[in-house]
Structure formats: structure tokens, C-alpha cells
Amino acid sequence: MVPHLIFGIPTHGLFVALGVVAASVVFVLECRRRNALREESLVAVTGALVGGALGMRLSSLAQTLDPYESWMFGARSVLGGLLGAYLGVLIAKKIIGYKERTGDLFAPAVALGMAVGRIGCHLTEAPGRPTELPWGVHAPGTVPSCPGCASGAAMHPSFLYEIAFQLAAFAALLWARNRVSAPGELFTLYVCAYAIFRFAVEFTRANETVWLDLTRPQWFLLPGLVLVAVRLGLGYRRGHYDGLLGRKVPA
Numbered sequence: 001m002v003p004h005l006i007f008g009i010p011t012h013g014l015f016v017a018l019g020v021v022a023a024s025v026v027f028v029l030e031c032r033r034r035n036a037l038r039e040e041s042l043v044a045v046t047g048a049l050v051g052g053a054l055g056m057r058l059s060s061l062a063q064t065l066d067p068y069e070s071w072m073f074g075a076r077s078v079l080g081g082l083l084g085a086y087l088g089v090l091i092a093k094k095i096i097g098y099k100e101r102t103g104d105l106f107a108p109a110v111a112l113g114m115a116v117g118r119i120g121c122h123l124t125e126a127p128g129r130p131t132e133l134p135w136g137v138h139a140p141g142t143v144p145s146c147p148g149c150a151s152g153a154a155m156h157p158s159f160l161y162e163i164a165f166q167l168a169a170f171a172a173l174l175w176a177r178n179r180v181s182a183p184g185e186l187f188t189l190y191v192c193a194y195a196i197f198r199f200a201v202e203f204t205r206a207n208e209t210v211w212l213d214l215t216r217p218q219w220f221l222l223p224g225l226v227l228v229a230v231r232l233g234l235g236y237r238r239g240h241y242d243g244l245l246g247r248k249v250p251a
Contacts, residue, residue, distance in 0.1 A: 002123040015120030020049070023113030030105050040098040044089050048106070051088015082110075103187025104180075108173040111190060115166035121159045126206040128156030156204035165197050179243035185235055192228040195221055 002011050027045060031037035089102060126149060127137050136154025149155070173190060180186050199221045207215040214222075235241055 012120040012124045016117045019113040019117030022116045023109040026109040026112050027105060030108060034105065036105060040096060043092050043096050044098070044102045047088035047092025048085040051091070052082070052085035054084050101184040103184045104177065107187040107190040108170055108177070111166050111170040111173060115163050115170065118159050118163045118166065122157065122163070125159070128158035128204045128206050130154065131156045158201055158204045161201050161204065169193060176244055180240060181243055182238070182240040185240045188231060188235065192232055195224050195228050199225060
């Protein structure tokens, strides 16, 4: 574990900041490619940043039920941050009366930003549950909330799994962005893929199970998975993904 880098810089905070920078660069490049780099899109980014920061802080209320501790020392939940960022964009667009969809501009940016940010998680947090797989990793027994660390067991490198997923998603989104016919569907595909992946990878994470051997993030995601199935079904029937499936898209 590497909690701090040179000059006492917090590792986790540094990679979160680098992830934001990477996401911002990709977002601006995508806006330029789509000729959408306007004041309205920059307001949407501001809403995403503010909403994401608030979402990460407030999401720990579900664990501590202490508003002060959650705000000052709460966990930086990625799911809470994503939800907060999404709501922040909606609110910002509502305030300025901007009605165009911006999700497709965000999708590749979010994927790359998440990949970079998760490097900090890998270097500072409990890796995952014990495993006998050959790529299991070890961590010092001093890592908090990590029974496997104290016992010296090899554990799933769960954050590396997510980094690999996000990089693959970033590449897939770049490939798919000209093959999805309807505005907003690229972002929908990313959210759907991440929701499914995150539910699955939780089985390797070190998070506490609360009921039926599922973790809090998994219970948070369950309703979303139902919506994901419905949303993908609607998009498929409307032909939004024909370009991805090699079908001829009507002119």
C-alpha cells in the first residue's frame, strides 16, 4: 500500500485529480469533434463536478448515519459520485434551459477518468476477497477493513479488474461512437455495462455483505439492473444499436 507519495501528497487524492484531468481533456476533445464546445456544455461539466463531489461525500451517510463524519471523513463512493454527477448535469442544464443531450460527450471521458482514478484505490485500499488464483495480491496487515490482509492471504486485485474494464470500455466507446444512431445511447450503453460489471466484481471486493451475501453497492445496483434490462430492450427494438450489430442503418 502506498498512502502517500513524495512531499506527502495523498496517493488516492492525486489519482482522483489526475482522473478528473484526463476526463476533462477527453470531454473537450469529444466536444470539438462533435462541434459542441459551447458555454452550455461547460456549464454541464461544472454541474457534473459539483454533483459528483457532493455525491461522493453524502453517499457515506448510508454507512455512518452521521452527517458530520460523512461530510468531513466519509468514504468517496464511486457509485455515489456517478449518481451525484448525473444529477448535477441535469440540474445545471435545467437552470440554463439547455435541452440537448450531453451524455455521449461524457461517456468516453468518464471511462478513462475512472480507470486513472482507480489506480489510487488499488494503491491505498483493501484489494479484495481471498483467492487461490495465481494473480492474487498481498497487502500489509495494517490496511483497514481487510481481514485477508491480516491473515496474509492472497486476494483478488479487484481494482485492477475495474481498471481493465474501464480501459476496455473507453476503447469500445471510441469504436462505437459513430455506430450508435440515437443521441444519448452511447452513454446508456456505458452505464448499463458498468452497472452489470460493478455488480459482478463486487463478489471479489472486500466490502461487507449485509443481506443474502450481497454488499450495499449490490443492493444499490439491483433496481438499476432491472432498469438496465428494460432500457436496453427498448433501444434494441427501436433499432438504436443496429450499427453496432452490423445491420444496415436506415438513411
